[in-house]
Amino acid sequence: MASSKIVKPKVSSSMLESPFHFFKVILPSPPGDQKLMIPPLFAIKFGHELNNAASLTLPNGRQSQVSLKKDGRNVWFRDGWHEFVEIHSITTGYxxxxxxEKNSRFRVHIFDTTACEIKYPCMSEESENVKDEMVDSEDCVEISKRLFAQKSLKWNCKFGASLENSKVKYKCDPGSKKRKKEELAEKNESDELDLCDSLGEMGIYVSKRCRISAEGKKRAIRIARLLKLKNPTFMVILLPRDKHYAYVPxxxxxxFFSRDAQSVKVQVLNETxxxxxxxxxxxxxxxxxxxxxxxSKAKKLAExxxxxxxxxxxxxxxxxxSIFHA
Known part of the structure; x- marks a missing residue:
């Protein structure tokens, strides 16, 4: 009778170093509870290398910083977590x-109550490296066209290389790409400033991120003239991401606001x-x-x-x- 011998399988170093995943189902929480507990097993395994802050990166490239609270072997996402939840409309059942990915960096995928992944707000090329801050083009407008073109060129060349590795022919023409990006940046900047100036003359504030068509610009100015407002006013021309949050210039x-203000009241017509x-x-x-x-959902707001x-x-x-649907 042949003897049997138990052999322990060898575990490669690559397997040990592979990314670690965990999931969380969002459950009802007590009022004021604005943190999320990380699974205890994860905290035991990686707690020693976690810093006081973590970086959360979504599939669209947006990054958010949240603080980490440690209590023995328990670890929570804390400061910044509530804002992350609100911005992405995360609710019970998500x-x-x-x-x-090591060094307190996490990639996050969000699935709603349909069990399907949500549609993430689009990220502009200019803001691909911005962290811990929601960005509007009021800052981007000040970025030089040269830097804009360089970033675009870098992205296109990387994209070309990845396609070539996938046996798909893609030709990256740095010269033509740079010229097109410079022309586009110059045109967008001119249109944005023109809209801001036109509304500014009527005492209406607007973010310089408003990249809309010539017809859309005319419509915005026409609405402003029609209203003939006498009080301080600002206008928001909705982008796809604005169903989650709206930027105040x-x-x-x-x-008109003190820096310590935490909320503001808004009234649509004569509603509550x-x-x-x-x-x-x-x-x-x-x-x-x-x-x-x-x-936004109640008023069926859209781009x-x-x-x-x-x-x-x-x-x-x-x-x-006051709402004016497109």
Whole structure:
């Protein structure tokens, strides 16, 4: 009778170093609970290498910074987690998959209650490297056309190389790509500044991120003239991501809001006032976050719609919202 011998399988170093995944199902939480606990097994395995802050990266490239709270073997995502949840409209029943990439860096995929992955807000090429901050083109407009072209060129060449490796022919022409990007950047910058100047003459603030067609620009100006507003006002021309949050221009925010403001009331026509959460940007201006997604859904807001916010009460600030669908 042949003897049997148990042989332990060898585990390669590559297997040990492979990325670690875990998932979290979002469950109902007590009011004021604004943190998410990391699975204990993960904390035991990697807790020693976690810093005080973690980076969360979505498939669209957007990165958010959240603090990590440690208590023995327990670890939570804490400061910044609530904003991450609000920005992406994460609610009870959502399913999040985390891929740990070392050095406190995580890639996150978000699935809604249909069990399908959500559609992430688009990221512009200019903001591909921006971290811990939601970006609007008010800053991007100030980026030189030369830098814009260089980034585009770098991306195109990388893309060409990846396609070549996949046995798909793709020709990267640095010269023509650079010229096209420079022309596009120059045209967009001119259009944006023209719209800002036109609305500014009527006392209406607007973010310089408004990249819309010539017809859309005319429509925005036509609406502004029609309203004949006398109170401080700002306009938001909706982009795809604006169903999650809406940006309040820095000049308007800094002039009429104190930096410690955490919420603002908004009223549509004669409806009940809604309280919306404020998420300040480091460079000024803020986003309407918590409560905005609900309002956006209720009013069926979509890309191209124009929202006009008029400041009608300075004490216990109240903004009157007028909506013009595309």
């Amino acid at each position: 399913f999040l998959v985390f891929k740990y 820095a000049k308007f925010a800094n002039e 006032e809604r309280s919306l959460h404020i998420h300040w940007r480091h460079k000024g201006g803020f986003f309407l976050s918590k409560g905005w997604a609900e309002l 191209g719609d124009i929202c006009v916010f008029e400041l009608i009460r300075k004490e216990d600030v109240l903004l009157k919202l």
